[in-house]
Amino acid sequence: MKFNKIGIVIVAFLSTIQIYSQEILTKKEALEITLKNNFGIKIATNNLEIAKNNSNILNTGFLPTATLTSGADYRRNNQSLIFTDRNTGDDAEISGSGIVSKTYNASLGVNYTIFDGLGRKYNYKQLLETYNLTELQARETIENTYLQLFTIYFQIARLSENKDNLQKALSISKNRLKRAQYQYDYGQSTKLEYLNAQVDVNNDSITYISAKQQLSNAKRGLNVILGVDKETNYIVETEVAYNKLLNLADLEEKTIANNSLLKQNEKNIAISEFNIKVNQSNYFPTLGFNASYGFNRTENENLINPFGAKLITSDGLNAGLNLTWNIFDGGGTKTRLANAKIALDNQQILLEQQKANITNNLKNTWENYKNQLFILSAQEQNVLTTKNNFNRTEERFKLGQITSVEFRQAQINLINAKTALNNAKFDAKLIELQLLQLSGDIMNVKF
Missing domain, CATH: 1.20.1600.10 (Outer membrane efflux proteins (OEP))
Known part of the structure; x- marks a missing residue:
């Protein structure tokens, strides 16, 4: 009987611990x-x-949208030019090989839809x-x-x-x-x-x-x-x-x-x-606005044409409006x-x-x-x-x-x-x- 009482107390104690240990x-x-x-x-x-x-x-x-574009171009060509003398009517030829031409360009464009x-x-x-x-x-x-x-x-x-x-x-x-x-x-x-x-x-x-x-x-x-x-x-x-x-x-x-x-x-x-x-x-209709600023540069080397330009550059601002109406x-x-x-x-x-x-x-x-x-x-x-x-x-x-x-x-x-x-x-x-x-x-x- 004493053993049973002790067992009951232990079980109760363990149960209490389990309850309090639970979250x-x-x-x-x-x-x-x-x-x-x-x-x-x-x-x-x-x-x-x-x-x-x-x-x-x-x-x-x-x-608006803005777009920046740029590029470079390199060319190496053989060229041949034939000139006709106005006085004698005779032809004269000038030729060259490995003629180099370099071109650079850049532009900034802006587009905006107004309406x-x-x-x-x-x-x-x-x-x-x-x-x-x-x-x-x-x-x-x-x-x-x-x-x-x-x-x-x-x-x-x-x-x-x-x-x-x-x-x-x-x-x-x-x-x-x-x-x-x-x-x-x-x-x-x-x-x-x-x-x-x-x-x-x-x-x-x-x-x-x-x-x-x-x-x-x-x-x-x-x-x-x-x-x-x-x-x-x-x-x-x-x-x-x-x-x-x-x-x-x-x-x-x-x-x-x-x-x-x-x-x-x-x-x-x-x-x-x-x-x-x-x-x-x-x-x-749709009304849009566009503007761009561009720059171009061309370098020619070994010119065979005495009247040709060795360096050409250009830059400038362009702007405009465009109207689009899809009628049907x-x-x-x-x-x-x-x-x-x-x-x-x-x-x-x-x-x-x-x-x-x-x-x-x-x-x-x-x-x-x-x-x-x-x-x-x-x-x-x-x-x-x-x-x-x-x-x-x-x-x-x-x-x-x-x-x-x-x-x-x-x-x-x-x-x-x-x-x-x-x-x-x-x-x-x-x-x-x-x-x-x-x-x-x-x-x-x-x-």
Whole structure:
């Protein structure tokens, strides 16, 4: 007996050390790690940087272009010149070999489009709206990551509490097995009672081991969302608080104003409107300005022509305007413009469709949320009832007033009630987060 007491103390001490050695991953810490390391968020951030670069003034065509060109040419030729004497009519030939000629040139040219039918202006505005659209897409990615994070975080919390409940149930079953063994050894019960208790211990052990495995798998899944590689020997917070101030009218108003999908559709409409104006600009002429400064130098060696120049240089400034008007392009502009108007109409139809779908989804989720809160309240009462029933059944079992089958049934009822309560508790919170995501408020959740 003394040895057993010492063993119990040691086991309790080791369990305490294990609990305190486990790292607690809070919801706030999990969110901070995710926002920093999540792969999807990193990609969304890079896409936003690309959109920012595209919307820069350097990519709009508003600035002039400057081109510097230079070159050198070397020639070595054999030359032959024939002159005719005007007085005598006789021909005279002069020839030479290895005649060298060197030419150097350089020029700086500037081109600028003064007017292009306002195409650059609307293209620039279109790029700005594309950047805004990319911002909303990044926001949607973050919102989805929020929901993914807390879905699996609360799944871990659910599995942790279920595992604890199963561990307590296993402990009760083991105590029952010891009791059945003592009773059988002293002839107070049949072996059937002992065998039933042993089967229940084995079943509870299998269920407990399965719950531990599910918990480990869920933690590894959370690591993927966190974007880190860490051990699964940590615990999470299991407390859940609900937003009692939610109401359907406010949620509907916020959804229409802030839902990320609806905002993206609005930006797509703006982009389509600017696309129409960009295509319309092709009907107008284009006026451009160009200017250049050039320098040329030619050096001739071994001249055979007495009238030839040994050194020729030239430099100067050239400038001009050019007007281009594509009067008829075979109908290409007209076709593109018609298609752009149809695309705009499609975007407007899509926005109305999204509004109807999201509003319907919001109402369904709201009703589900209210029902889940009622279920949660009912399950809390069920746990109190089944716990009270189990305590009474346990006392009667110890007094030998009921059978082990009745005791086992009361135990199973308690386990099922606690499991149902955990499911209701975390399901209600996840539905609440879905409501906040639909209304564009999930990133404002405080933990």
